[in-house]
Amino acid sequence: MSNIIKLLPDAVANQIAAGEVIQRPASALKELLENAVDAGATEIDVLIKDAGKTLIQVTDNGCGMSAVDIRMCFERHATSKIQKAEDLFAIHTLGFRGEAMASIAAVAHVEAKSRPHDAELGTCLRIEGSKVISQEPCPCKAGTTIAVKNLFFNVPARRNFLKSDQAETRHIMEEFHRVALIRPDIAFSLTHNNKLIYKLPRSSEKSRIVGIFGKAYDQRLLPVEQKTDLLSIKGFIVKPQFAKRTRGEQYFFVNHRFIKHSYLNHAVTNAFSELLPADTFPSYFIHLEVDPADIDVNIHPTKTEVNFKDARYVYAVLHAAVKKSIGMHNLTPTIDFDMDPEINTALGMPAGEKVTPPSVHYNPDYNPFEQKSSGQPATPHAFKKEHQQWEQIFQPDIPAENPEETQTELPGMAGPQAETFFQVHKKFIVCNVKSGLMLIDQNRAHQRILYEFFLEQLQGQKPASQQQLFPQDFHFSAGDISILKELRTELEQLGFMWESFGTNRIVVKGIPENFDSSKTGETLERIIEDFKKESGKPGRDIHIRMARTMATQLAIRYGTILNNEQMADLFNKLFLCQLPEQAPDGSKTLSIIPMEKLEQFLKG
Structure with a gap:
């Protein structure tokens, strides 16, 4: 029997390793950025072409490398990070496995130039698919420049599985954020297709967050x-009120390493209990410093997962820290007994005015057991008056001379029997129909009306846009700007006319007709968040997604008081909808x- 187990060639082994470590262009950028940080760089420049498929280049002024x-x-x-197994529990650097550069070289054309600060000449090395093409001395700046070209050139199946340029660019932005956010002491720049996206000088942690987002x-x-x-927590x-509908802006760092940890995420989310709107997630930028011996970072090839020696302790301290911050800024909810503001007149009492206690009037001679000659209990005069008013309210409907003129027949039911609608708890609209009582949810009904309107706008109807006398200026992250650019055609169909200025700024010059301009920024943010949430889902x-977002954002809110004319208009427009x-x-x-x-309710 011949032997069937054989040792893989290095080139094949490297490609297999690359499948675990280098999944897309953003994965290669992550490894290059982490190496630049570990090299002690104070300036890091990133150059990207075609969403990283053609070129990923990282230049740093770190320590450099010899030939x-x-x-x-x-x-x-x-x-260079570890020498023995015990060093795995004393790691202070981002990289340590020694797999990343070999994996990148296995699936790309790589050109590396590096010079130590004390050397006169540097070294230029060229590798294609793990094969060294050339190595020679060259003049270059102190530090290291690594260019990764034609990623996955020899693995066409992997290249075909890459997403669109816009999607891959967003992944690149995300990896850039993860490194730049935690190292505000390093200056970063990012250029994509010869356009400067970020120019981040050395700054404080807060300024770095503002500079990115x-x-x-x-x-x-x-x-x-x-x-x-x-444990030390800072961030x-x-x-x-600015919670997102996606988990995008949630950043945990442990010893300057970005991590994903659902248990710690629960600690933060739980601290926000009763404060977050429905279906939203908190945003945070939190850095934890612990003894390297108390964590294990060697559990995943991408190094984004860690194990804590005492996760419960970290959870408790983190939860308490977030709660403390919320409490210090008076964000905890107050007790609310649903007091109607219309009757809460004490809040509007003028200064210096005395409060007059209410007076109680009663008849000292009134005896509820006293019988009149008719044999019925005596009735107070006030009750008689109220009873007369109730009788007036519940007068039976007076039929019209021509009922067909006052009623509109709708499929399956009749229209209101009178031009009167009632609003219940500022949430429902109530009106009579032939078969009983119709109850309409004012928010959902308006969503249906707006949804069909905006869907028609997006599917080719001429857009209606009103020009802004004073254009509005908004700032977004570079990743969000790329989403807006991807959705430009649809946004213009809705009526949003805008131009981009700089790396993360847009100016809105036109908005949809009859649109509340104060909601422009909030609506655009909601569109971006919904796009992130739904991206990658088939079908x-x-x-449909954008029309639904617009309808949800702009529909009449619960708690809005509507007059009879507004309720009638909502009713009529609702039954002009297709569904x-x-x-x-x-x-x-x-x-x-x-x-x-209704009759059963009265019978009990």
Whole structure:
């Protein structure tokens, strides 16, 4: 029997390793950035072309490498970070496995130039698919420049599985954020297709967050800080009213390493209990410092997962720190007994005015057991007056001379019997129909109306846009700007006219007709968040998603007082819709309580 187990060639082994470590262009950028940080760089420049498929280049002013080191760094399991197994529990650097550079070289054309600060000449090394093409001395700046070209050139199946340029660019932005956020002491720049996206000088932690995500975050951040003998926590949380519908802006760092940890995420989310709107997630930028011996970072090839020696202790301290920050800034909810503001007149009492206690009038001679000659109990005069008013309210409907002129027949039911609608708890609209009582959810009904309107706009109807006398200026992260650019055609169909200025700024010059301009920024943020949430899911029509987002954002809120004319207009427009019975999310917009049910209620 011949032997069937054979040792894999190095080139094949490297490609297999690359499948675990280098999944997309953003994965290669992550490894190059971490190496630049570990090299002690104070300036790091990133150059990207075609979403990283053509070129990923990282230049740093770190310590540089000698001719021997630059050759060794592309060998598997070659590293300067650890010497023995015990060093795995004393890691202070980002990289340590010695797999990343070999994996990159296995699936790309790599050109590396490096020079130590004390050397006159550097070294230029070229590798293609793990094969060394050339190595020679060259003049270059102190530090290291590594260019990764034609990624996955020899693995076409992997290249075909890459997403669109816009999607891959967003992944690149995310990896850039993860490194730049935690190292504000390093200056970063990012250029994509010869256009400068970020130019981040050395700054404070808060300034770095604002520099990446926009000026709006300057007023949204709350500091978090807690220090114990075993753990140090420092960072920022975002005020709950700015919670996102996706988990995008949630950043945990342990010893300057970005991590994903669902258990710690629960600690933060739980601290925000009763403060977050429904279906939203808190945003945070939190850095934890622990003894390297108390964590294990060697559990995943991408190094984004760690194990804590005492995760419960970290959870408790983190939860308390976030709670403390929320409490210090008076964000905890107050007790609310649903007091109607219209009757809470004490809040509007003028200064100096005395409060007059209410007077109680009663008849001292009144005897409820006293019988009149008719044999009936005596009735107070006040009750007689109220009884007369109730009789007036419940007068029976007076039929019209021509009933057909006052009623509109609708499929399956009749229209209101009178031009009167009632609003219940500022949430429901109630009106009479032939079969009983119709109950309409004002928010869901308006969502259905707006959804069909915006869907028509997106599917080719001429857009209606009103020009802004004073254009509005908004700041977004570079990744969010790329989403807006991807959705430009649809946004213009809705009526949003805008131009981009700089790396993360847009100016809105036109908005949809009859649109509240004060909601422009909030609506654009919601569109971006919904796009992130739904991206990658098959069978999701972009027009349907955007129409639903616009309808949800702009529909009449619960608690809005409507007059009879507004309720009648909502009713009429609802039954002009193609599907008046359902909101865009599939929930019911209305319900009819039949007369039989009403009679049962009265019978008990």
